[in-house]
Amino acid sequence: MNDVTGILARHVVNARFADIPQPVRHEATRALLNCLGCAIGSARHETVENALAAIRDFAGPPQAGVFGRSERFDILNAALINGISTHVLDYDDTHARAVHPSAPLWPALLAFAEWRKISGADLINAFVLGVDTECRIALSVFPEHYDRGWHITGTAGIFGAAAATGKLLGLNEQQMRWALGIAATQSSGLREMFGSMCKSLHPGRAAQGGMTAALMASKNFTSSDHAIEAERGWAHVTSTRFDPEVITGELGTRFELLSNMYKPYACGLVVHAAIDGCIQLRNENNLKPEDIARVDLTLCPIVMELTAIKEPKTGLEGKFSIFHAAATAIVFGDAGEPQFSDAAVRDKRVVALRRKVTVAPDAALKKIQARISVTLNDGRTLTKYVENALGTLARPMSDADLERKFRSLTDGVLAKKQADELIALCWSAEKLTNAADIARAAVPCKTN
C-alpha cells in the first residue's frame, strides 16, 4: 500500500516558505484579499447572525476576531464563523476543478495568528500547504466523491485546515499523520444542503474541525496512521474512485493554488460571460440605458436552464435572472452585491432595460462565452464576443479588479482608510513580522 498519508504528512512538515515560487506567493495574497472581502461583506448576513446567536453563549476567551464585526471568540469558534461568512455569498474563490480553497483555511490561519505570533511568511507557507492538501485530496476522489453527494469543500477542506494549522503548530511527522487522521474521521458535508444555510456551515466546520484536529494531534491524541488510503480509510469509504498519485505526485513543484479563480460578479458562473460583455460594451461606448432599444444575448443553453427568471422580485431572485444581470451590468457598470440587492432589482432604469433583453441559446458556445448585441435608439448596433469570461483561468481578474471587488464588498463596513490599509496589508502579507496585523485590520475600527 502506498503510504499516502505519511508522504503528505512528511511534505507538510518539511515544506519551507523559501521554496515557494513568487507567482504562488502572490496568488496567496490575492486569495487572502478576496477571502477577507467576502467575509467582511457578509458580516451581517442572516446566516452569520443565526450561527452567531447559536454559539455566542458557549464560546471561549476572546482570542480572535470575527471579520467585519466587533465580537471576539476563542480561535475555534472564530474560525467557524469566519468560514461561514467567507462562503455564504458563494462569492469566494474556486479551484478550477474542485473546492473553494480559502474558506476552510484563512479563517483558521488568521485566528491562529491572533493567538500565537507567526510571521507573514509562516502564514503564506501554511496557506499554500493547506490548499495543496485539500485540493489534492479532493481531486484524488473527484468526481465520484462529489457525485455521490459529498460537498467536497467541506469534506476535503478539513484536511487542508488540519495540515495548515498543524504546520503552524510545528507538528512532527507522526503528529501530522494523526492530524490528517483526526480530520478524516470528522470529514462531513452533504450537497443535499445546497440552498440552505448549511452550505456555508461546511467550510466553517472544516476550518474549526481541521484546527481542532491539529490541536489534538499536538497533544498526542492518536488516530489511524493511514487514514486516507487504508482499505477502510476516508477515500474508499467516501468514493468509488481513489488515485493516490494525485495526492503524492509533484509535491512541492505542482501548486494547486495556481489553478485558483475569483468571481468578479456576485452570482452564478454561467451568467458571468454576459455580464462581462455588457460591462465592456458600456465602458467602451459610454452607454446610457435610456439610449438602448434592445439587448440581444446569445448564450450557452445552460444559462436559460438556470437563470430564466424574467421579473425578479428580490435580490436573490435577481441572481437567477440573466435579464436582470445584463441590465444591472449596463446600468451600473458592475455586478457585485449592490447590483443584486433588492433595491437594484426594483431600480426603475434596471427594470426598464431588462424588459429589452432577449436570450437565444447556442449549443456551440461554452458557459464561459457570450455574444452580445446592443441596438441603440439611433439605429446603431454594438456587438461583443466574450471568449473567456473575466475570472476564468484564461482571463483572470487583475489585482486591480480584486481591489475593486474588495472595496465594493466592504463599503459600509470598513471606512475607506481602513479598507486601504487592509488591502496594503494583504499585498505585503509575506513581509509582515506579525500576521495578526491582518486579522486585526479586518474588524471595523471603533467610531469614538
Added chain:
Amino acid sequence: MNDVTGILARHVVNARFADIPQPVRHEATRALLNCLGCAIGSARHETVENALAAIRDFAGPPQAGVFGRSERFDILNAALINGISTHVLDYDDTHARAVHPSAPLWPALLAFAEWRKISGADLINAFVLGVDTECRIALSVFPEHYDRGWHITGTAGIFGAAAATGKLLGLNEQQMRWALGIAATQSSGLREMFGSMCKSLHPGRAAQGGMTAALMASKNFTSSDHAIEAERGWAHVTSTRFDPEVITGELGTRFELLSNMYKPYACGLVVHAAIDGCIQLRNENNLKPEDIARVDLTLCPIVMELTAIKEPKTGLEGKFSIFHAAATAIVFGDAGEPQFSDAAVRDKRVVALRRKVTVAPDAALKKIQARISVTLNDGRTLTKYVENALGTLARPMSDADLERKFRSLTDGVLAKKQADELIALCWSAEKLTNAADIARAAVPCKTN
C-alpha cells in the same frame, strides 16, 4: 417520497414522558447509571487527558462539569469530553444490533441540565427519544453503512443527540427538521480509527455536534427539510441500503431502549460467557485457586481467534487473553477494570492459575455460550454450562449487578458516600425537580 425526516421530527416534538411505559423509564435509569460509571471510571484515562489538554485553552464559560473531575466547561465542550470518557473503555452500553446508545446522549443531556433547568422526567423523555432516533436511523442503513466503514455510534449518534437536545430546547417541528439536517451534514466517524484514540472521539463529537445542531436550529439556522431520505440525503450517500420503515414504524410503541445491553466485564464480549461460568463455579463452590488442578474451557471457535494471548504482559493484553480472563475471574470473583490492570496480569495467583487453563473449540457453541470444567486437586470435577452470558438480552445484568459495576469503576474517584448518593439519584431520576443534581453529583466532592 416518504417524509421520514418530517415524521420523525413530528414524533420527537410531540412525544410525552407520560406515554413512556415504566420498563422503558427504568431502562433509562439503568443506562444512566452505567454511563456515569464508565465516564467517572475513565476520568483520568490518557485519551481523556490528551483531549482535555487540546481544548482546555479554547473552552467557554464553566457551565457544565466533566464527570469524575473538577473542570467545568461550556456545555458543548463538556459534552465532547464526557462522550469520550463514556466510551473510551468500550465498557458502555450496546444496542443489541447497532450503536452504543448512551455515549452520544447522556453527556449532552446532563450538560444541558446544568445550563437550563429541566426536570428528571424531561431528562428521561429526551434520552428515550434520543435512543429511538439514533438506533432507528442506524438500523435503517445497517449493516451496509457499517460494512462500508462508518462507525455507526458516531454517524448515527449525532442524530440522537440533536433530537434529544432539540426536545429539551422545545424546538418546533420545522426547527426539529433542521436540527436533524444539521446533524446529518456533520455526521462522521470511520471504523478505520478503531484501535486509536479517535474511536472514543466519535461519540464525543456526536454529543457535541448534535447539541450544536439543535442550538443552531433553535436560532433558525436552516438545512434541507429531507436530510435523511432525500436522493442525496444522508442515508443514500452513506449506505447502499435504506429502509425508511425502520425509522417511522411503531414510533411511540416500539422502544429501542428495551434492546439495550450492559457489559458486566471489562473486555470483549466473546470472553464473557467463560468469565460468567468461572465466577458462578467459584461462588457456588467457594473455589480457591490453590485447590485447582486444571480449568478446561470449551468455547465458540471465535474466542481463540480474538483472545489467544497465553502470557499477557499488560492489562490491555489481558483483555485479549481468554486464559487470563478465566483465571482472574476465579481468583477475584469479578472481571472489571481492576481485574484487567497491569497488576492483576502480574498477580502470582493469577499467573499460576492461567497456566492451568486449556481451551477447546466447539463450533456448535455460540459466542455467548461456554462449557467449563474445573478439576480440583482432590480429584473432584465441577462443571458449568452457560447458555446465555450475563449481560445479554436473555440474561440481563440485574440492577444490583449494575450497582456493583458502578462501584468498581468509581472506586478511588468518588468517596463511597458520594457513590451511594449518585446511585440513588440515578434510580430516582424521573422524580427529580432538577436533573442537574445528577451531573453535579458526578464530580468528586472537594476534600477540604
